Amino acid sequence: MSDAKLLKDIxxxxxxxxxxxTFEITPEAINLREMDPSRVAMVDFQWSKSLFDEYNxxxxxxxxxxxxxxxxxxxxxxxxxxxxxxxxEERRRLNIKxxxxxxxxxxxxxxxxxxxxxxxxxxTFNVKAKITTDGIKEAIExxxxxxxxxxxxxxxxxxxxxxxxxIMGATIEMRKGEGALLDLEVKEPSKATFSLSYLxxxxxxxxxxxxxxxxxxSTDMPIKIDFPIREGKLTYFLAPRIEA
Amino acid sequence: xxDVPKRDVKQVVxxxxxxxxxxxxxxxxxxxxxxxxxxxxxxxxxxxxxxxEALNKTGDLGAAAEEIFxxxxxxxxxxxxxxxxxxxxxxxxxxxxxxLVGEGARERKERVLESILGQADPDEIxxxxxxxxGEMRTGFNEGLMELAISRAFGVDTEVVRRASMLSGDLxxxxxxxxxxxxxxxxxxxxxxxRPIRPMLAQNAESLSEILETHGxxxxxxxxxxxxxxxxxxxxxxxxxxxxxxTDVTSSFPEVESTVKKGLQAREAVLEGExxxxxxxxxxxxxxxxxxxxxxxREADATLRAxxxxxxxxDLLLVDGEILIDSPYIERRERLSEIHGEIPxxxxxxxxxxxxxxxxxxxxxxxxxxxxxxxxxNSTYTPGVRGKNWLKLKEVLEPLDLVIVAAEYGHGRRxxxxxxxxxxxxxxxxxxxxxxxxxxxxxxDEEMSELTETLEKLAVRREGRRVHVKPEVVVEVLYNEIQxxxxxxxxxxxxxxxxxxxxxxxxxxESDTIQRVREIYEKQFEKKSRxxxxxxx
Numbered sequence: 140m141s142d143a144k145l146l147k148d149i150x151x152x153x154x155x156x157x158x159x160x161t162f163e164i165t166p167e168a169i170n171l172r173e174m175d176p177s178r179v180a181m182v183d184f185q186w187s188k189s190l191f192d193e194y195n196x197x198x199x200x201x202x203x204x205x206x207x208x209x210x211x212x213x214x215x216x217x218x219x220x221x222x223x224x225x226x227x228e229e230r231r232r233l234n235i236k237x238x239x240x241x242x243x244x245x246x247x248x249x250x251x252x253x254x255x256x257x258x259x260x261x262x263t264f265n266v267k268a269k270i271t272t273d274g275i276k277e278a279i280e281x282x283x284x285x286x287x288x289x290x291x292x293x294x295x296x297x298x299x300x301x302x303x304x305x306i307m308g309a310t311i312e313m314r315k316g317e318g319a320l321l322d323l324e325v326k327e328p329s330k331a332t333f334s335l336s337y338l339x340x341x342x343x344x345x346x347x348x349x350x351x352x353x354x355x356x357s358t359d360m361p362i363k364i365d366f367p368i369r370e371g372k373l374t375y376f377l378a379p380r381i382e383a
Numbered sequence: 384x385x386d387v388p389k390r391d392v393k394q395v396v397x398x399x400x401x402x403x404x405x406x407x408x409x410x411x412x413x414x415x416x417x418x419x420x421x422x423x424x425x426x427x428x429x430x431x432x433x434x435x436e437a438l439n440k441t442g443d444l445g446a447a448a449e450e451i452f453x454x455x456x457x458x459x460x461x462x463x464x465x466x467x468x469x470x471x472x473x474x475x476x477x478x479x480x481x482x483l484v485g486e487g488a489r490e491r492k493e494r495v496l497e498s499i500l501g502q503a504d505p506d507e508i509x510x511x512x513x514x515x516x517g518e519m520r521t522g523f524n525e526g527l528m529e530l531a532i533s534r535a536f537g538v539d540t541e542v543v544r545r546a547s548m549l550s551g552d553l554x555x556x557x558x559x560x561x562x563x564x565x566x567x568x569x570x571x572x573x574x575x576x577r578p579i580r581p582m583l584a585q586n587a588e589s590l591s592e593i594l595e596t597h598g599x600x601x602x603x604x605x606x607x608x609x610x611x612x613x614x615x616x617x618x619x620x621x622x623x624x625x626x627x628x629t630d631v632t633s634s635f636p637e638v639e640s641t642v643k644k645g646l647q648a649r650e651a652v653l654e655g656e657x658x659x660x661x662x663x664x665x666x667x668x669x670x671x672x673x674x675x676x677x678x679x680r681e682a683d684a685t686l687r688a689x690x691x692x693x694x695x696x697d698l699l700l701v702d703g704e705i706l707i708d709s710p711y712i713e714r715r716e717r718l719s720e721i722h723g724e725i726p727x728x729x730x731x732x733x734x735x736x737x738x739x740x741x742x743x744x745x746x747x748x749x750x751x752x753x754x755x756x757x758x759x760n761s762t763y764t765p766g767v768r769g770k771n772w773l774k775l776k777e778v779l780e781p782l783d784l785v786i787v788a789a790e791y792g793h794g795r796r797x798x799x800x801x802x803x804x805x806x807x808x809x810x811x812x813x814x815x816x817x818x819x820x821x822x823x824x825x826x827d828e829e830m831s832e833l834t835e836t837l838e839k840l841a842v843r844r845e846g847r848r849v850h851v852k853p854e855v856v857v858e859v860l861y862n863e864i865q866x867x868x869x870x871x872x873x874x875x876x877x878x879x880x881x882x883x884x885x886x887x888x889x890x891x892e893s894d895t896i897q898r899v900r901e902i903y904e905k906q907f908e909k910k911s912r913x914x915x916x917x918x919x
């Protein structure tokens with residue numbers, strides 16, 4: 140693909156939850172769906188072949204990669220570098236070729252893949268909100284100043300985030316159609332609480348991939364955070380904290 | 384064990400005993416405290432400070448992890464998918480951890496640990512961490528496990544014991560008992576290269592007590608100050624196991640070849656003592672033997688510098704015949720038929736206290752630790768510390784030493800200052816020299832009382848360690864005084880234990896470092912000295 144930055148941003152977004160991950164490569168697309176080790180959050184990623192300038196895959200295959208290491212290599216890419224990924228099946232290695240002022244080829248080992256399949260959580264969402272990524276990022280940063288968790292609630296008109304710390308508190312209100320909150324669909328008023336440490340890591344890491352994000356949630360259910368990306372998807376699920 | 388699925392019973396037995404694998408299995412996890420603690424921090428999303436706080440409160444990493452995860456659960460962090468962690472998940476993970484070696488192994492181990500601990504409940508985490516670090520410390524041991532198997536599956540305790548002893552694998556015993564019952568246990572055979580737990584000796588106070596206990600007639604053997612070993616020989620293969628049943632063959636290549644060449648039997652399980660010897664052939668202090676266990680790279684040089692010698696004293700199996708149920712006198716007789724050129728430990732059989740006394744004195748004279756008395760008619764009872772074997776050692780005079788610092792303990796002892804730095808006063812200058820550290824000898828009550836006293840004397844704190852004013856005098860027993868680079872004075876007490884607290888004694892009346900040196904020097908009137916470097 141012609142822009143290595145695109146790949147780097149995606150790997151940043153994945154690396155925030157996992158150190159090691161299995162990509163499933165089919166003739167049509169690249170997929171990755173993994174949970175973080177403590178099974179609190181999940182990342183679900185797909186890029187279809189149409190995104191790539193060139194895409195060759197004759198039969199489906201799975202490759203397990205050390206994501207942290209891969210990110211280190213991709214960070215070496217200069218502005219405007221193109222990137223080419225090839226799998227050397229014989230030597231069980233992934234080659235990453237960066238083309239810019241000169242050509243660099245890194246190679247890294249393919250790891251033994253974990254056998255576990257990660258299912259997608261089946262949840263009925265009662266709230267769907269479209270927010271600017273900057274807007275939600277700011278809001279989460281505000282909440283993180285005072286507490287380690289935040290409750291998110293919605294009614295027909297607005298989305299409210301509340302953070303209660305030991306000493307300080309914060310309330311963030313977003314009205315439908317004004318500023319950051321682009322759209323809000325509410326089937327039923329809902330409220331759920333989430334760990335800010337996960338939430339801010341996810342949003343920070345994924346913010347470079349899309350200017351808009353969609354959140355979906357229901358009372359005391361996992362939240363789904365979707366970043367619409369070109370020719371694919373980048374979706375996170377985060378389990379709630381259940382307040383007694 | 385009754386309720387778990389058949390396929391899990393073996394693993395359940397190992398895990399309850401705090402081991403990832405059966406005892407004879409040489410695989411190790413090689414998981415450090417640092418790896419486990421970093422995984423805990425990462426999974427729970429806590430910092431060093433929180434972990435250290437939990438550690439100070441609980442005393443060990445397993446309990447600290449439990450505490451941290453319980454706290455986290457209180458905050459009710461839900462998971463996306465709830466999947467119960469199974470015994471086979473744990474078993475598979477432990478196996479893959481053991482398989483990981485070489486470059487990148489640490490990172491891969493971390494991933495596996497994250498994955499199992501990430502699925503575990505707080506109390507599961509507690510015990511998994513303890514097993515990973517080999518610090519189970521529940522007090523549950525193989526003897527109790529044998530009883531448990533016997534009760535769970537209605538098999539006679541003796542049958543379980545014997546099957547366990549011969550096979551060396553309680554997991555297999557439990558599995559057989561569950562699947563096939565008592566008869567299958569009787570059929571379990573001895574397995575070479577799986578060490579048998581050693582029979583142990585009780586302490587005796589006097590030779591007359593020994594003679595009386597053994598019915599007026601007993602066998603006395605020199606008690607050598609070396610390392611007790613169990614040697615398995617099957618045709619051309621020889622393996623040497625330590626008292627703690629680990630394979631130490633590579634540390635003693637010449638013992639291996641001596642047995643290979645010298646023993647006049649095709650198959651044998653032997654017991655003996657390996658000692659370090661000086662140039663004149665007389666025994667060297669124990670610490671020189673331990674040099675063998677330093678870095679492997681040095682093994683060759685060490686080998687040349689400190690020769691060792693094997694002395695045999697028991698025979699548990701010879702050419703297909705198991706002798707553990709035969710009386711001592713017969714086993715010793717059979718040993719004398721096959722030992723060939725390999726020396727056996729000097730022994731007498733006597734009914735006479737005077738005769739016994741001169742034998743004991745001869746042992747001490749030759750630089751040995753003392754004697755072991757063995758009941759002539761006794762069978763070999765693995766793992767049992769009974770009265771059939773009694774030991775009598777030369778007693779070194781106790782020292783009155785001063786506590787200068789103490790550390791908070793671990794596990795059950797985490798509330799107490801239970802590990803004490805013992806110091807001897809300088810008779811010339813006004814200062815103290817640490818000569819040893821011990822957590823042995825005191826009762827819970829004494830420890831708790833001493834903690835209060837020492838806390839009042841505290842002058843400085845470093846983590847778990849508290850430095851105190853030198854006020855409390857304790858009477859200390861020990862087995863030997865060694866040279867040691869560990870302490871400034873260059874000497875250290877071996878196996879120090881506190882016999883009583885001398886609140887009545889003034890620290891100014893305690894023993895001096897000069898006195899400690901004198902006792903150290905005196906040891907060499909009998910023992911060979913290792914070159915000039917030992918002289919002060």
